[in-house]
C-alpha cells in the first residue's frame with residue numbers, strides 16, 4: 255500500500271489545533287476519477303466553516319476523519335478506467351467535493367467532470383486559487399447581477415464589499431471586464447491594491463463613509479456583491495437604485511428572512527442568497543482568462559503542508575489579501 259502525508263480532523267470544532275498530521279493510504283481513482291499529485295491547494299472559508307459544524311444540517315462532512323479543502327492543482331498520476339479527457343502527466347486544476355474533501359494531502363482523487371487542463375502559463379498556485387472564489391465572483395456577477403463579461407451590457411454601478419479578499423479581488427476584476435463602474439470596500443492598507451485591480455473608487459470600511467457604503471461620486475448601486483458579513487439591509491437600502499439586487503454570499507437566518515420578505519412583498523430591491531455550483535466549464539473559463547492576462551490570482555501567502563494549521567489559522571483570522579495557498 256502506498257502511503258502519503260495528509261492533514262485531517264476527527265470531529266467538529268478545534269480550529270487549527272484540531273488538525274492532525276497523519277500518514278494514510280494514497281486514494282485509488284474510481285472509473286470516472288483521476289488521481290492527482292497535488293502541487294497547490296487553496297483554502298476557502300467554507301472549509302473551516304465545515305470544521306466548525308456550521309454545515310452539519312447539510313451532512314457536511316460525510317464522515318470523520320475528514321481531510322479538508324477542495325480547490326486543488328497538480329499532475330495526474332493515474333486515471334480511472336472510463337476517463338477519456340485526461341492522461342497521466344497532464345497538469346490540471348480540480349474541484350473536490352465538500353462531502354469528502356481531500357485537498358490537505360499529497361494526493362487526491364477528483365471526478366473527471368470537475369477537472370480541467372491547466373495551461374502552462376498559469377502556475378499551480380494561481381490555478382488552485384480559482385475554483386470557489388473565482389466562480390462565486392463570476393456567477394454572482396453574471397447570473398444575479400446581470401453583468402455581461404464581454405462588455406456588451408448596459409452600464410451598471412456595482413459595489414463589491416471586502417474587495418481585498420478571495421472572492422472580492424476576483425469580483426472587482428471580473429466586473430471590470432463588463433460595462434461597469436465599480437465601487438469597492440476594503441481596509442486602508444489595501445486601497446491601492448484594490449484600485450490596481452481596476453476598482454473605480456474605493457472606500458475604507460473603517461471610516462464612517464465606508465461603513466455607510468456611500469459612493470464618493472454619489473452613485474447608487476444597481477448590484478452589490480456582498481463578500482462580507484454584518485451589513486444590515488438598512489445600510490444597503492439608501493445606496494441602491496430602484497431595482498437593485500444585493501447578492502448575499504453568506505446567508506444566515508436573519509438575511510434569509512429579509513430576502514423572503516423582499517420577495518413576498520414584491521419589493522423592487524431584492525436580496526438574493528447565492529451558493530456557487532462549480533462546473534468544469536467555469537474552471538476552463540477562468541483558466542483561459544488568467545492565461546490571457548485578463549484576470550489574476552493574487553496570492554496572500556503560501557504554506558507547506560507541514561504548516562497547514564498556520565494557513566488554516568490565517569484564513570479563520572479573515573484578513574488575507576487574495577488567496578491563501580498550501581503546497582503539499
Ligand SMILES: NC(=O)c1ccc[n+]([C@@H]2O[C@H](COP(=O)([O-])OP(=O)(O)OC[C@H]3O[C@@H](n4cnc5c(N)ncnc54)[C@H](OP(=O)(O)O)[C@@H]3O)[C@@H](O)[C@H]2O)c1
Pocket residue numbers: 298299300386387390415416417418419420421422439440441442444459481482483502503504528529530569572573574575576
Ligand atoms: N455563497 C457562496 O457560494 C460562497 C462562496 C465563496 C465564499 N463565500 C463566503 O463569502 C465570504 C468571503 O469569502 P472570501 O474567501 O472572499 O473571504 P476572505 O478572503 O477570508 O476575506 C478576507 C478579506 O475580507 C476583508 N474584510 C473583512 N471584513 C470586511 C468589511 N467589513 N469590509 C470590507 N472588507 C472586509 C479583509 O480585509 P481586512 O484584512 O482589511 O479586514 C480581508 O482582506 C465568506 O463569508 C465566505 O464564506 C460564499
